Amino acid sequence: MSLWEYANPQKFMQLSRRALPWVTVAATLCLIGGLTWGFFGTPDDYKQGSTVKIIYLHVPAAMMAINAWVMMLVASLVWLIRRHHVSALAAKAAAPVGLTFTLIALATGALWGQPMWGTWWAWDPRLTSFLILTLFYLGYIALWQAVDDPDTAADLTGVLCIVGSVFALLSRYAVNFWNQGLHQGASLSLDKKENVADVFWFPLLVCIAGFVLLFLTLVLLRTRTEIRARRLSALLARERMG
Amino acid sequence: MIALLLRDMRLAMRAGGGFGLGLAFFLLVAVLVPLGVGPESATLAKIAPGILWVGALLACLLSLDRIFALDFEDGSLDLLVTAPIPLEGVVAVKALAHWTVTGLPLTLVAPVLGVLLNLPEAGYFWLVVSLGLGTPALSVIGAFGAALTVGLKRGGLLLSLLVLPLYVPTLIFGAEVVKRGADGMATATPLALLAGITAGAAALLPFASAAAIRINLR
Numbered sequence: 001m002s003l004w005e006y007a008n009p010q011k012f013m014q015l016s017r018r019a020l021p022w023v024t025v026a027a028t029l030c031l032i033g034g035l036t037w038g039f040f041g042t043p044d045d046y047k048q049g050s051t052v053k054i055i056y057l058h059v060p061a062a063m064m065a066i067n068a069w070v071m072m073l074v075a076s077l078v079w080l081i082r083r084h085h086v087s088a089l090a091a092k093a094a095a096p097v098g099l100t101f102t103l104i105a106l107a108t109g110a111l112w113g114q115p116m117w118g119t120w121w122a123w124d125p126r127l128t129s130f131l132i133l134t135l136f137y138l139g140y141i142a143l144w145q146a147v148d149d150p151d152t153a154a155d156l157t158g159v160l161c162i163v164g165s166v167f168a169l170l171s172r173y174a175v176n177f178w179n180q181g182l183h184q185g186a187s188l189s190l191d192k193k194e195n196v197a198d199v200f201w202f203p204l205l206v207c208i209a210g211f212v213l214l215f216l217t218l219v220l221l222r223t224r225t226e227i228r229a230r231r232l233s234a235l236l237a238r239e240r241m242g
Numbered sequence: 243m244i245a246l247l248l249r250d251m252r253l254a255m256r257a258g259g260g261f262g263l264g265l266a267f268f269l270l271v272a273v274l275v276p277l278g279v280g281p282e283s284a285t286l287a288k289i290a291p292g293i294l295w296v297g298a299l300l301a302c303l304l305s306l307d308r309i310f311a312l313d314f315e316d317g318s319l320d321l322l323v324t325a326p327i328p329l330e331g332v333v334a335v336k337a338l339a340h341w342t343v344t345g346l347p348l349t350l351v352a353p354v355l356g357v358l359l360n361l362p363e364a365g366y367f368w369l370v371v372s373l374g375l376g377t378p379a380l381s382v383i384g385a386f387g388a389a390l391t392v393g394l395k396r397g398g399l400l401l402s403l404l405v406l407p408l409y410v411p412t413l414i415f416g417a418e419v420v421k422r423g424a425d426g427m428a429t430a431t432p433l434a435l436l437a438g439i440t441a442g443a444a445a446l447l448p449f450a451s452a453a454a455i456r457i458n459l460r
Binding site: 135136147152155163170177 | 386390391397403404410414415447453460
């Protein structure tokens with residue numbers, strides 16, 4: 001019994017069929033619970049008023065935007081090294097989800113920045129790196145769309161994902177070098193004593209768990225769709241031949 | 243390999259090779275920006291380093307799809323893949339040829355365009371140095387993008403979308419060198435980082451490009 005067994009599409013479909021309802025329900029509960037708690041159960045910040053509550057969407061979306069890319073990188077590596085089709089399809093399935101999270105983070109950030117900084121957009125390092133991340137997602141998705149042969153597309157996007165990760169990291173440090181920002185520093189580090197105050201922190205953790213589960217749900221669902229689409233095209237091809 | 247370099251350069255220089263296109267585009271950018279921004283010399287001096295770098299970068303982008311597309315169409319890329327020289331070497335040589343006919347001329351005409359944009363006197367030296375160090379990275383990264391899109395019809399727009407985010411660090415450090423140089427500040431840090439990007443890209447990216455070409459020709 002090893003993890004690689006689930007690289008078999010049949011096994012993966014069985015497992016994901018059983019897991020999907022649980023993950024969906026858990027994601028829904030966490031998101032509803034966390035957001036309700038966050039929006040209605042926490043006090044307003046003394047300086048920021050109720051705009052502080054954007055944090056419950058902004059922070060989890062931003063975290064998952066980056067983690068989705070990392071997941072795509074791992075899946076691409078698995079595909080390039082071990083040639084498991086499920087892995088390539090999972091990377092393909094995760095890209096639009098990651099892009100959506102990136103856009104959510106940018107949009108909620110703009111809504112938050114307007115009252116706090118007095119501007120929708122500033123060329124702050126964090127904002128700029130997220131804009132660049134959006135471009136990477138767009139390029140990755142566009143390359144998947146452009147190549148007809150599925151295996152060629154998986155190979156090329158895999159190579160792009162690896163090279164892109166290196167350059168995305170480089171860009172992150174380059175924009176830090178280029179401009180000092182308005183954005184506040186990390187407020188959820190595990191190694192720091194003082195983070196966000198506990199009243200805000202616990203609902204935030206629930207929201208983060210909700211976003212992780214939401215990502216898992218969507219990726220499982222989309223991967224299953226991709227596998228079915230692949231099976232369908234194989235059936236159609238067989239039909240034409242016979 | 244030297245034969246391949248000379249062949250690529252000769253092909254690019256001949257009529258229809260697109261040799262002058264990048265230069266003409268660069269010139270146009272330098273002429274159009276003051277017309278759009280206004281003729282105040284203080285404003286122009288402030289934005290000149292950035293505009294010159296962006297112009298050079300876009301001019302470089304124009305001719306990227308020619309690195310492999312023509313060879314792919316007439317089948318010579320298949321011959322190069324099966325040739326006894328390693329494909330990684332072929333990619334590196336073709337990137338070098340691209341740089342010699344675009345990056346190098348761009349670097350050489352940049353000071354003239356700097357006059358049009360009222361670049362401060364201290365900036366000229368750093369402009370040439372940073373473009374000379376940075377444009378090879380643009381060619382190598384561009385060759386990677388071209389290798390990814392070589393088999394595609396109408397890959398031009400996709401190529402730009404793939405390559406532009408990869409150009410971000412080079413652009414930032416390159417423009418920073420000129421900006422600091424023009425202001426009379428120390429330029430060693432961004433210059434070293436720019437050189438690092440060029441060296442790293444030239445050393446590693448040909449392997450990724452060669453892998454992409456092999457996938458595309460499978």
